Amino acid sequence: MTEGARAFVPGHVTGLFSIHRDDDPARAGSRGAGLTLTDGVTVSVRPADDSVVFLNGERADVAAVAGVLDALGVTARVEAETPLPVGAGFGVSGAMALGAAYAANAVFECGHAENALVRLAHEAEVEAGTGLGDVVAQARGGAPIREEPGAPPHGRLDGVPETARVEYASFGGLSTAEVLSGDTETLSAAGERALDRLLDAPTLDRFVAESRTFASEAGLLTDDIDEVVGDVLDAGGRASMAMLGRTVFALDHGLTDAGYDAEACRIHPAGATLR
Numbered sequence: 001m002t003e004g005a006r007a008f009v010p011g012h013v014t015g016l017f018s019i020h021r022d023d024d025p026a027r028a029g030s031r032g033a034g035l036t037l038t039d040g041v042t043v044s045v046r047p048a049d050d051s052v053v054f055l056n057g058e059r060a061d062v063a064a065v066a067g068v069l070d071a072l073g074v075t076a077r078v079e080a081e082t083p084l085p086v087g088a089g090f091g092v093s094g095a096m097a098l099g100a101a102y103a104a105n106a107v108f109e110c111g112h113a114e115n116a117l118v119r120l121a122h123e124a125e126v127e128a129g130t131g132l133g134d135v136v137a138q139a140r141g142g143a144p145i146r147e148e149p150g151a152p153p154h155g156r157l158d159g160v161p162e163t164a165r166v167e168y169a170s171f172g173g174l175s176t177a178e179v180l181s182g183d184t185e186t187l188s189a190a191g192e193r194a195l196d197r198l199l200d201a202p203t204l205d206r207f208v209a210e211s212r213t214f215a216s217e218a219g220l221l222t223d224d225i226d227e228v229v230g231d232v233l234d235a236g237g238r239a240s241m242a243m244l245g246r247t248v249f250a251l252d253h254g255l256t257d258a259g260y261d262a263e264a265c266r267i268h269p270a271g272a273t274l275r
Helices: 063-072 092-107 114-128 134-140 176-181 185-200 204-217 223-234
Strands: 005-020 029-047 052-055 076-081 144-148 156-159 165-173 239-241 245-251 263-266
Touching (some): 005 092, 029 185, 052 092, 076 092, 092 134, 114 134, 134 156, 165 223, 185 204, 204 223
Antiparallel strands (some): 165 263
């Protein structure tokens, strides 16, 4: 056992997705596509008599992190720091779960390989009802395309072979658990169509365009977010809505050019790593 370890996990914005349920949480998940971000979550783990989780210095109840620690059979103090808005479509809970898995594996010398840790974090996120595809995307990095749902060895990923500057502006959150527990037939059908079109031409331009179409057809695009996306398009930019949050992401300087005060980062070139 060591005194502590730290992991970095990129943020993740999903642009389009379809839901695939299964009694086995390792096989459950989503198909879809998104972008991982250099703005991410740093997770520190050290042994403790009782497990406790902090996010940006405040005590937090993160079921996916608790699930990871339980699966590893350890108790730990987990501290996460992130510049990303929480609950706004950036995969923070998935990042915390994956970062906790990587760091706890190192601290407690559990001896798991990467795929096993990704599977543990994915299962914990699915069982918590807070996400279906962030963890596997964050483990890969880049602009991941989730061709088949689930964690290793069940899921299959590819990616868009491009990189870009990314801007984002958040106007609030949506309840991931509420959306995932509702009637998702229309949403999933829209996600399947959008993914098929993206796979025909896997570029960032096509990804952002299909993300806009998906948001509209899935009934997730709110009036205020639609207005912001429209402003970016009018300014000649490329933008869409992050799933699931009232957040707009744009490539290059799209939000800034449209007159919005936006945060900026880049597509992260790699997945989660120990630091």
